[in-house]
Amino acid sequence: MPIDPAPPSRQNEPPPTRGQTNSKSIPMIAFFRRKFCLILATNGDQSVSKPDQSVTPMMAQFLAIKEEYPSALLFYRMGDFYELFFDDAVAAAQALDITLTKRGKHQGADIPMCGVPVHAAEGYLLNLIRKGFRVAVCEQLENPKEAKKRGAKSVVKRGVVRLVTPGTLTExxxxxxxxxxxxxxxxxxxxxxxxxxxxxxxxxxxxxxxxxxxxxxxxxxxxxxxxxxxxxxxxxxxxxxxxxxxxxxxxxxxxxxxxxxxxxxxxxxxxxxxxxxxxxxxxxxxxxxxxxxxxxxxxxxxxxLLRRPVCEARDDFVAIDAATRKNLELTQTLAGERSGSLLSVVDRSVTAAGARLLSRRITTPSQRLAAIEERASAVEFFCGQSGLRGAVRTALKQLPDVERALGRVALERSGPRDLLALGNGIAQAAQVHALLAEQELPPLLKNAADDLKGFEALSDELDRALVAEPPLLARDGGFVATGYSAELDEMTALRDEARSVIARMQADYAGQSEISSLKIKHNNVLGYFIETTATHSQRMMTAPLNDVFIHRQTTANAVRFTTVELGELETKILNAAGRATGLELEVFAGLCAQVLDHAAALQALAVSIAEIDVAAALSELAMAEGWVRPVLNDSRDFIIEQGRHPVVEAAIKAQAETVFVANDCQLTSTNDMIWLLTGPNMAGKSTFLRQNALIALLAQAGSFVPAARAEIGIVSQIFSRVGAADDLARGRSTFMVEMVETAAILNQADDRALVILDEIGRGTSTYDGLSIAWATLEHLHDVNRCRALFATHYHELTQLTAKLTHVDNATVTVREYQGDVVFLHEVKKGAADRSYGVQVAKLAGLPQSVLERAKVVLEALERGEREGHSKQKALIDDLPLFSAVAMSAPAPSAQSELEEVLNGVQPDSLSPKEALDLIYQLKSKLKT
Incomplete structure (x- = not known):
């Protein structure tokens, strides 16, 4: 009988990681078509026929359920394990690196099987999801005892309760x-x-x-x-x-x-x-x-629990393409790590919801001036209230993730800890509200603070109902506090303290009958019974005690009785554990219902907590790092005084080796909209470009910025073409990637865009590169008419400032000292006279022979330029290959007199007087 095989990519190749599929996709079409009753279909050659008569009832059930989920691994619940069979087992065992075993036979062949423990299933689920699988979770829908009532061989009812996919995770x-x-x-x-x-x-x-x-x-x-x-x-x-x-x-x-x-x-x-x-x-x-x-x-x-859908208009936020996000390293570095990204440096939030909101602000800066100013005002409020800011952040640290706990409650996927988290979150939110209640708050914070109150009744109910440290799952029991439910307390007492309850009843009966030797005992035949000696039994069988004690059995040495109360107690004790669990689940369901009655208000509370956290966190950052509130307006100016790169500055501070050199940037619609930036490599051009793009982004995210002063006209788009990288998988060379990204900028940038370009045209020949960079600069100036920082090593472009009225030259200054270059990292108006490439190559450790040869060639090229030497053939004839410097290391020069004297000295054998004479001798030779 054919069994639903895994997709081809899973049969013969390693499982794909997230976002990588070897076929079109991981399709869901077959399942959805079954759901809509359109056609019974599977994907490709996947098919599941009806089981034959030889298959066991359990395996028949598995195959029937699997038929409905051909494209997912089926986690089939069997007791304390989720088990997988056939090709599901083969694929899962390979992906999870677990043992593949077998269970029975089907059509004469062994049935592959593997399994994972239910209590550890979440970790395995995450592993499978990250490797590109979907998982259908099939649970037991009834107690095995109920199944046995239908017959000894009856199969427990099972059904898929959830389809786990990358976008539907909640745990x-x-x-x-x-x-x-x-x-x-x-x-x-x-x-x-x-x-x-x-x-x-x-x-x-x-x-x-x-x-x-x-x-x-x-x-x-x-x-x-x-x-x-x-x-x-x-x-x-x-x-x-x-x-x-x-x-x-x-x-x-x-x-x-x-x-x-x-x-x-x-x-x-x-x-x-x-x-x-x-x-x-x-x-x-x-x-x-x-x-x-x-x-x-x-x-x-x-x-x-879905919030009402919100429409995000394109003009609401700054447009940033994928290449720019990657180049600016907003949420992760080029290596794919969070550490070293902009977000890692600016994120000082203390709640999970606040961190998520800040991430959205960084990745989606606003274009709406009113919204930006509202956010910045909230940050500024906390900047002037350091004591209050500290108290609020301390209270926020105690807040659990209310948003996600509420989401699990709505999906009936929560546990007692989620309810405890909600109760604690409500209580902590009330503390935050109390701290802010007496303050003159800006609108954003006032609205947020108002959403933190009004949950007193729900908070008290959760606090009264739950123990301090509940279990993870409701079915484990033991999470309802003593005193919340009288009936539950009674069942719990019977379950946990049956002996003491029986002992108290025995004492009561002994006192009532005045028979101190009376005992309550238990056996498997009679259950609980009262036993006394034959001597005392007559008293219990006469009035008024015979109305209470009912004779059950007489033995050689004792007489046994029962009572209505003891019979009821016995039934309660026997059923106490199950009843206690049932009552706790009823309490849990009731508490969940009360939480969901406040769902909309709790969602608003969670959003408000995130708003307050982000404002306080950005304030903490601004005060610690000396950031200022930017001035935003509707102009097209971009004026930054003493701007700094937040990530580079943080790295420098961590090393404590030097100080970041701040720089100005002034792009104005009335004067210079474009700066043409020249200067050597390693001088800081790329850092300067990026820092200004990040300052604009931070400003429109509602944050303060790393500068002494910032005045920014609203930016509609941020484009970055910085760095070199190829895309071999798509057949793109480094130069092709550069050209594609440049084309995207030139075709999309409007007059409110901020563009940073670094070394356009470097991936091709000198003249081709120069011509492309030249034309690109003219297009930005004449067509896009946007604000731009354009870094280049083509010094010929600096002459364009005489032609392009809104372009000005700027350079990163350096000093040359004894043949070496010293980077000052200062940006000032003007053009660099050269690129100092040979000096930078020396810093990189190129062999001395290569450096010497490069100097010779450079001097010849520069001399040819000055003299109008246009024919490269003539230059090559003048400088035959490696004629100036041999490939081997330069021959040592003749020794000087000082070296000859020193080479003949044995320092360890010199007396003090001889050493002093040697110094005078050397000094005399210096004079000559």
Whole structure:
């Protein structure tokens, strides 16, 4: 019987990492088509036929469930393990590096099997998701005792409760607490297109009109974990999705039906009319409803707690393409590490929600002046309140991740610790509110502070209900505090203190009957019973005691009785453990319901906590590093006094070796919109370029900036072409990559853009490179008319300042001392006279013979330029290859008189008098 095989890429090759697929995608089409009852199909050659009669009932159940999830690994729950069979087991064993074993036979062949413990499943899930797999989690839906009632060989009912994909993770152990985990979808409907995204762990849902040409930059901004596309659209988008590091999932066209999508959205948000949520184009409806349908399917109908979708207009934020984000190292370095990025330097937040918000601010700076000023005012408020800032940050440190805990409650995937986190979060938020309540707050902080109150009843209920250290899972029990439920306390006492309860009852009965030797005992036949001697039994069988004690058994030495109370107690004791667990689960469900009754307000609280944290964190940064509030306006000026590169400055401070040299930058619409920057390598040109782009970005993120003064006209786009790198996988040389990125800038930059360009044209011949750089500079000046910093080693370009009215020369100053170059790292107006390349090569450690030869060739080239020497052939004839300097090391020069004298001296044999005479002798030779 054929079994659903793994995709070809998994059969013969190592499992793909996130965002890398060896085939089109990890398709979900077959499953969705089954769901919509359209056709019964599988992907490629995947198929599962009905099991034959020889297969066991358990394996038949596995195969039937697997048939519905052909493209996912099936985690099949068996007791304390999730087990995988057939090709699922082979693929999982290879990916997880676990033992592949076997279980029984099927059609004469061994059935491959592997398994992972349920208690450690999350770690294995994360590993599989990162390697490109989807996992269908199949749980036992009934107690095995219930199955046995149907017959000894009955199989426990099982069903898939969740489909785990990269974009649908909610557990803390599977997520980075300080990063969002977006699930995105890109949809095109006729001439409209939309990108929508959601973080299922927080419920944040957004959408934005997105022309296909903008998909790459937008995915680079969002860094989603998974991107959904319609069947047939993957060929056009897979490369872009892979470049963004996301997993691609292909779904049937009907998932994105914009007509049916209206009803889906209204149902999900509980509204009667879509206009109550905002304005949506057909593409917007298709994208948002597609996300909702996918979430409903993967979560088995249990939607997360979604916030109302927010439309992000393109003009709301600064446009930054993927190459610029990479070059500026906003959230990770070129090596892919967070440490050393801009975010790592500026992030001083103390809550996970605050860190996620700050990351969004850095990756999505605003263009809206009012929003920027509101954020900057919040930062400035805390700058003037150091004591309050410290107290608020101390209180915020105690706050758990309310957003994600609330999300798990909504998905019925939470535990007692999530409820405790919410209770503690509410209590800590009240403390933050108390600290801010008496202050004259700017609007942003005032609105945020107002959202932190009003949860007293819920906080008291959670505090009263939960113990201080609850277990992870509700089914483990023991999380309800004593005194919260009288019935639960009774069941718990019976479960945990049955002996003491029986002892107290025995004492009561002994006193009532006045028989001190009366005992309550237990055996497997009678259960609990009261035993007394035959002598005392007559008293118990006469009035009034015979109304209480009921005779059960007479033995040779004793008589046994029971009571109605003892019988009820016995039943309670026997059922106490199960009943206690059931009561705790009822309490848990009730508390979850109360939390969800406050869901909207708790979401607002979580957002407000993040706002306060970011403002206080950026204030802490500004005060510690000497940053200032920038002045933003609607002009096109870019005036920075004593600007600094935040990352480089932090690295220098960590080394404590030197001081960062601050520099000015003045680009004005009335004078110089473009600076042509010259100077040697290693002098700091690239640092200067990047620092100004980062200052603009930080300013529009609402942060203070590393400068003595900053006046910035709103920037609409930031473009960076810095550094050299090839793209061999796409057949692009270093020069081709440079030209593609330059073309993107010249074709897109508007008059409010800020462009930084470094060494345009270096990857080709001198004259080709010079001509390209020349034409690029003219285009920026005449066509784009934007603000730009243009670094170059083509000194011929400095003459263009006489022709281009809004271009001025600037240079990074150096000093030459005894043949060596000293970098001053100071930028000033003017042009460099040369590049000092040979001196920099000397610093890099090139062999002395190469340096000497380079000097000779350089002098000849420069002399030829001065003399109008245009024929390179003549120059080569004048300088035959290596004629000036032999390839071997230079021959040593003749020894001087001083060297001859010193070579003949044996220092250890000199007496003090001889050493003094030697010094006089050497001194006399210096005079001669």
């Amino acid at each position: 803390d152990t599977l997520l980075q607490p300080r990063q969002s985990n977006f699930l995105a979808t890109f949809v095109q409907v006729r001439n409209q297109s939309c990108l929508a995204w959601v973080d299922i762990s927080t419920g944040d849902m957004r959408y934005s009109p997105c022309p296909p040409v903008r998909l790459g930059p937008e995915l680079a901004r969002l860094a989603p974990a998974e991107v959904l596309v319609a069947e047939g659209a993957l060929d056009e988008t897979l490369e872009i999705i892979n470049e963004a590091g996301a997993a691609a999932t292909e779904l049937p066209q009907e998932v994105f039906d914009s007509t049916a999508g209206v009803e889906k959205i209204c149902k999900a948000y509980g509204v009667g009319d879509l206009s109550g949520l905002g304005e949506f184009s057909r593409a917007d409806v298709a994208a948002v409803s597609g996300l909702i349908e996918y979430l409903s399917t993967t979560q088995k109908g249990q939607l997360p």
